[in-house]
Amino acid sequence: MSIVGLVTVLLIVFLAVFAPLVAPHPKHASAFVDFANASSPPCRTYPFGTDVVGRDILSRIFFGFRFSLVMGVVVLALVVPPGVTLGLVAGYNQGTWLDTVIMRITDIFLAVPPLVLALAICSVLTPNLFNAMIAVSLMWWPWYTRLVYGLASTLRNEFFVNSAEAIGASKAHIIFREILPNCISPIFTKMSLDVGWVILIGSSLSFVGLGVQPPRPGLGTMVADGARYLPDQWWISVFPALAIVVIVLGFNLLGDGLRDMFAAEEV
């Protein structure tokens, strides 16, 4: 199954990167109007049909992948380094005031439902993709802090950490060279699982109009556009929605595969 995930993810990345080349109607990705072919059901020219202004759904999905992937990658890039570092520092200094301060702040962020927090932040800022990424990042880092905190607070009692302390290694060396490398596989696994979830949250924000702004083709935005024409012109909403399902499923299968792989390594 993890191979299916890997293939799906690679395929989506390929389609997103080469969208202008592989999309049948690249122009349809932005502001484009063709009322002659508006709301056309799936046919040979438009395999997934067209929306109310005559834009090809398939082409827009390919371009939509771009925003989704950018969302996933940028959010994780913003979230993982600080989240992991805070977790390492708190875990290594377990029981001190540093631990208390970091972990209580983490708990406060974890206590608020993520989507609600993201919605709140987005609605204060100008609605666009960049601010959506900021909002999702702000609610996502505590999960990494929690994960790494648990690992680091166990690892700090390992003999090799003691032994590194005993040879006079600096705190930075112990945290980043002794403890961090032993946390890498759970972090990677969580990252690959999280890409899917971040994309889902991003799409939710787009759906309520706080993410990718029209005429740009965010997958969530497209689902929202078509929702008004359900169930008669079902293809406008259903195909972008299925695209979200595929992308999330792909990353989850990949993540599960990575987890199994790392678990097998430890035996």
Added chain:
Amino acid sequence: MRFEMGTSPLRQAQDIALLEIKDLHVHFDVYGGTLKVLDGVNFTVHSGQKVGLVGETGCGKTTTMKSILRILPMPPARIPRGEIYFKAQDVLKMGDGELRQVRSEGISMIFQDPTAALNPVFTIGQQLGAVVKYSMEGKKLSKKEIRERAIIPLKEVALPDPERMLDSYPIQLSGGMRQRVCIAMALVASRELLIADEPGTSLDVTIEDQILRLLHRLVEEKNVSVILITHTLGVVRETTDRVYVMYAGNMVEVADTEELFAQPLHPYTRGLMDAVPRLTGGGIADGIPGRIPDYLNPPPGCRFYPRCPQAMDICRQEKPSFYGKRSGVSDNHEVACFLYQDGGKGA
């Protein structure tokens, strides 16, 4: 007092002990109260001396050693009272820089489980390289130089094919090889004090013997002072000059090795020696009935009295201090037991 002369200029001040622990208390704050683990430990190592430390599992041997290097996890551990002097400087009062210097140049430690003491995700070369780097405070070495220096200790501990060893991961080595690597790490810099915390316990008997012989040879060659923690009394007898016997966070007896084995005084020391199974048969030894007391509510007075065959009324109320040996024998033998109160010279 007996001294062995060192060669280093640092060892000229002979009236100052290399390591001196005074009245060390270590407490652990846990859910439900405070574990009073170390309760006034006194311990001295002179330059060139090889000191043995014996006692049953859980009596605080490792805790004492970890507090010397300040690698106890604090919290939950806490040192409410006590001083630890390394070359006349109090380790407990040192700043980060001084402490790091003691760790990287003064004292090294070998841990009981060589598998756990090596980081599983790095090669031996990377880990030895880090030790080399940290023992060269201030000096920058190229990768090649680090590698060259890392090979030397591997050769010293008689590991076959040290070049290949540098590129191996800990999991690819046997237990004996891993412990040799750990010893190599401890010997990278010429330190003054080596703490060997049960270096052979997790290995089988023949390998343990090899490791101990190796360790013995290396400390003789390098003129390093040693603290050897072990459960095996035979090893202590063969390899140390002086022995401390520890029970439940207290030192109960200390003497020169020969003296201690010839004439153990404390009831606990005697019990410990009786507990050694003999190869000549005679059944399983009696051992000492009971077990180490609960550190949450340790018995008042002498911590050994609940298990002591010769307990007296005073043992329940007062904590015995160190008494010199009853008149007639050397001054080097001290025992913390009321049985010897009258003949002793007082604390």
